[in-house]
Amino acid sequence: MTSAERTAVLDAELRRGYETFDGFILGERERAQAESNAAGSVSIGGDSGAGGGSDSPNQPQTLPQAGGTSQVAVASLPSASAPPSETFPPPEDIPSGRDDDVVARQLREAAMSEPDPELREALWEEYRKYTGISDSK
Amino acid sequence: MRLQLHRIFGLLLIACAVSACATHTVKSTTYTPVIQDSQNLPEELLLDVGIAIFDPGIDEIKRSEEDTTNDQIRVAEARYAPFLLSETLQRSGNWGIVRLLPNNSSPMDIVIHGTILQSNGEEMALRITVSDSTGREWYTKEYDEVISQFAYDPSQRQQNDPFQVIYNNIANDLLEFRKANIKENRIVEIRTVSEMLFAQRFSPDAFSEYLTQDRRGYYTLAALPADNDPLLNRIRDIRERDFMFIDTVQDYYATYTRQMRLPYDSWREQSYDETVELRELRASAKRRFLAGTAAVLGGLAAATNGGNYATQTGGAVGVGAGAYLIKSGFDKQAEAKIHVEALEELGQSLENEVAPRVINLEDRTITLSGTVEEQYSQWKEILADMYAAELGTL
Secondary structure, three states: OOHHHHHHHHHHHHHHHHHHHHHHHHHHHHHHHHHHHHHHOOOOOOOOOOOHHHOHHHOOOOOOOOOOOOOOOOOOOOOOOOOOOOOOOOOOOOOOHHHOOHHHHHHHHHHHOOOOHHHHHHHHHHHHHHHOHHHHO | OHHHHHHHHHHHHHHHHHHHOOOOOOOEOOOOOOOOOOOOOOHHHOOOEEEOOOEOOHHHOOHHHHHHOOHHHHHHHHHHHHHHHHHHHHHHOOOOOEEEOOOOOOOOOEEEEEEEEEEOOOEEEEEEEEEEOOOOEEEEEEEEEEEOHHHHOHHHHHHOOOOHHHHHHHHHHHHHHHHHHOOHHHHHHHHHHHHHHHHHHHOHHHHHHHEEEOOOOOEEEOOOOOOOOHHHHHHHHHHHHHHHHHHHHHHHHHHHHHHHHHHHHHHHHHHHHHHHHHHHHHHHHHHHHHHHHHHHHHHHHHHHHOOOHHHHHHHHHHHHHHHHHHHHHHHHHHHHHHHHHHHHHHHHHHHHHHHHHHHHHHHHHHHHHHHHHHHHHHHHHHHHHHHHHHHOOO
8 A cells, every 4th residue: 555545545544534523513503502592591590400410411422333224414613613502493394413523513503593494494493494304205 | 194194195095095996997999890992803812811720818817817727618618719710811812712620631821820828708819920831921910909898789780799999900911911912923922832732642643743841840832833734734633622622621610600699699798798897897806905005004003103093093093094995995896796697607617508519520620621632632643644654753
């Protein structure tokens, strides 16, 4: 195997690692943001507070083994320079975004952070069209 | 004789005046907004800021404040306060990304370290140290803010943290220092050093030659890789992902801050009242002890040395008045103790609320960091193999 071939093999291995990592981190972020939103709407009296420590929903996911079969596309990822803002949960027919490519992910993020309900629904509609959800119905 | 009587009554008057005299704390009522840089820097010249979890300052708590300071609350504040600072800096628009760092593994252009020196609802004091990725310290400065009850007004609290001014002042000082001292070529150097430090973390063999470190620990660029260096581009891809990991931890901190805010604000407001009462009672008790002791001593001198009945009687009156002042000093001290106990109870109540949240936050951050580090180890191995392949040694 030449040096170039060897590098190509290693590059492919690296990319597979990126895919696995991206899917894992995006899933974890989505979960963490949903929790953050929920925490924002909880009043003192409504939240028992103490003991919230070790519930299983708060535990991070585990990263699948490198070289797994995740289908998440390789993409340059947003470094999210804005501070965490309020997000809105996706409608029931929207699946988890683990298989989203970069465009779908951007549509999803835009929809989840859009406060105007009409605009938000329009963005979800775009997401459905793009990902083919509406076709499969 | 008349002179001696005058002295006794003069002493009593001074004692009364001293005991009645009150100390006043100057409280800030002006709101300093965050300054936005008028000069719009291009994105490549914006410095990224990392904020470390603050030192809770438990080792620096004064003996006189030990009974009114709760260690666990300080630990919780050491995560709460830097998150508010990160939001303030981010909102200012003067910087690149601003993040609370889960550990010190990810090199950032600027790193802020803080120590909490005081936090009791009425006063907040922080020591802030700023340095850049080359290892040079920009400055260390102490910030102290004493707020008025107005800061806890519901209309104010909806808008800002009661101590928002302290974060605004830190943000404004940071901007001022950068504008006055850090020129564009230095910004480029700092940013490049951060990138090279990150590159060294993942591929030390390939990137070790680009940085030198002097005796003081300062980094200097010795050379630069080509901008289209394939290995550097892979490092940049990985760095994007490291920022994503840090962003995920920000979400954890955002949840934590939101969960802590209401009980913490409530504690601070109640703590404010108790702290103000306690300080006034302690000062009052001290003044009464001093004045009472002076009156007793003066009265005793007059009663024993007085040349006639009038001065001896005046002396006895002085002793009596002094004894009364001392007794009232003890009464004030007993009242102060009630407020100390109230503060302890309030602290315990908040501790029960926030301590599990701190543990949860730490657990999640450590678990995520561990998982991410495992992935990073694999990437480091792949990058090492790539470098070897490029050199033709594999």
